[in-house]
Amino acid sequence: MKILTLVRQVLDAEESVRIRGGEVDLNGSKLVVDTMDEYGAEQSLRVRESSVDVEVIALAVGPERNQDALRTVLAIGADRAIHVMTDLTLDPISLSQVVAQIAQKENVELIFCGGQQSDWDSHALGAATAERLQWPQVTWTNGLEVHGQTLTGKHDAEDGSETFSVELPAVITTQQGLNEPRYPTVPNIMKAKKKELRVETLEQFQVEPKLKFLAVEVQVKARLHKILDGKDAPAAAAELVQLLRNEARVIT
């Protein structure tokens, strides 16, 4: 079985976001593999370790920096990587066309995708890809087992969680708690340099963006910052309640 695991190199969540010329400026900031993608990469390796004859292919679509994400995932154990290199910003619906075509060409049966991108805050790529392939999808997955052609596990739903069962092929989107991703070791980072990383161009996939990005801005809501000293607890509590009642008027 072949597994496709999607990865992206994004701004580290701890870094502050800088805007320049109407765009998010990533120059000089720390970039990392999107945490939600790490869960997918780790899970593909676990599937390979628990079954026979599994190949794990990492895929990234986007600017050159995504090769760092692919190298990281190769270093933790993916077998090979594909990078569709483009500086064009694709919305998830058009991007899913690329992912679905690669999945078909590579005869993939299982795709892992992050539950929510930490930069675009999007949930759409996994579901859109599943629809294009006419596959079922499981979102926000935090437990997964493969038994032959059947996947079972647990995922988060609207309220609370559900256990599920679904037949392959399928798209799985990840949730925190799915696993503890492993770290690359230095010898494996060296070995990863020899693994195949195939670079492809976007043109062959014939996609047109469906959205136009106009601008971004950081909107910071001014906050009052009225912070009281709580050494005298009853006095501080009384003052806070008074402020919430009479100044903020959020409680009665």
Added chain:
Amino acid sequence: MILVVVEYANGKVSKSTYEMVACARQLGREGPVAALVLGSGVANIASEVALVVGQVLVAENADLAQYDAELWSAAVAQIASEGEANTVLIGGSRSGREYSPRVAVKLDAPLLEDVISIVDADDTLTAERYTYLARVTEKVEANAPVIVVTVKQGAFTAAAPGNQVAEQFDVDLTLPQRRLQVTGKSTEKSSRIALTEADIVVSGGRGVGSAEGFVTLVEGLADQLGAAVGATRAIVDAGWRPYSEQVGQTGKTVQSKAYIAIGISGAVQHLSGMSKSKCIVAINKDADAPIFKIADYGIVGDVNQIVPAMIAELKK
């Protein structure tokens, strides 16, 4: 036609539906605002929503008794094409954001995800949405015969019912087979108001000390205020609270009038779920905790002393 897919829970139309109707009215695109009700035993839902829209399409179907992304997307796409909808509004809930991409692909439509504002000018929709864990506001544009939109919960003021009662139409659906089998469910029933519908949310983090501490402090304060309760990932992972109460990147997003954070450090992943609340209140013993950076009011002190004192003060 602007198609609004009705969200409901526990036999009642959800607040998010009224917010979508407000969004649809404000968009003012061509044609009526039509509400689509999907489910089994949904007559009451249909009559309730008939008070706010131009027409109600009712898909009463036993196969729709339980939500499924493939069934929901097939139903919505079918009705959107038959009704020649120019806009399809879907809730920004977990499920809405899960099945809406499938609707967009079926209709070959753009998807505007989790929008906080949207305007129509010359058939082009321009929307704003949050990115980078809700730290950035992005403006995006779509122009197509039909556009799918998910509407962020809490971003629009809920539409109020009028005196007109819209006509109801039954619709027939061609549905696919359910492929994802749900084998078990652990829904946490709560008598409290839902997190995403509450005016006030009281949330607790590791600083409450224990599961019992959460009950005394967070639930104790929430009881006084008629508030919903929320939790950080740290204490959900610790098993103190159910996942349905988690606020943040991988939990729920709230935009309440007041958000009271008790013993919460303020990690970006948590802030992404609550930073748009109107008034933020923090209680933490560490004056340098990041939560204070976005707080309107706060107390630096021990939650075990401050919160009981607040409860006592409110009881006065």
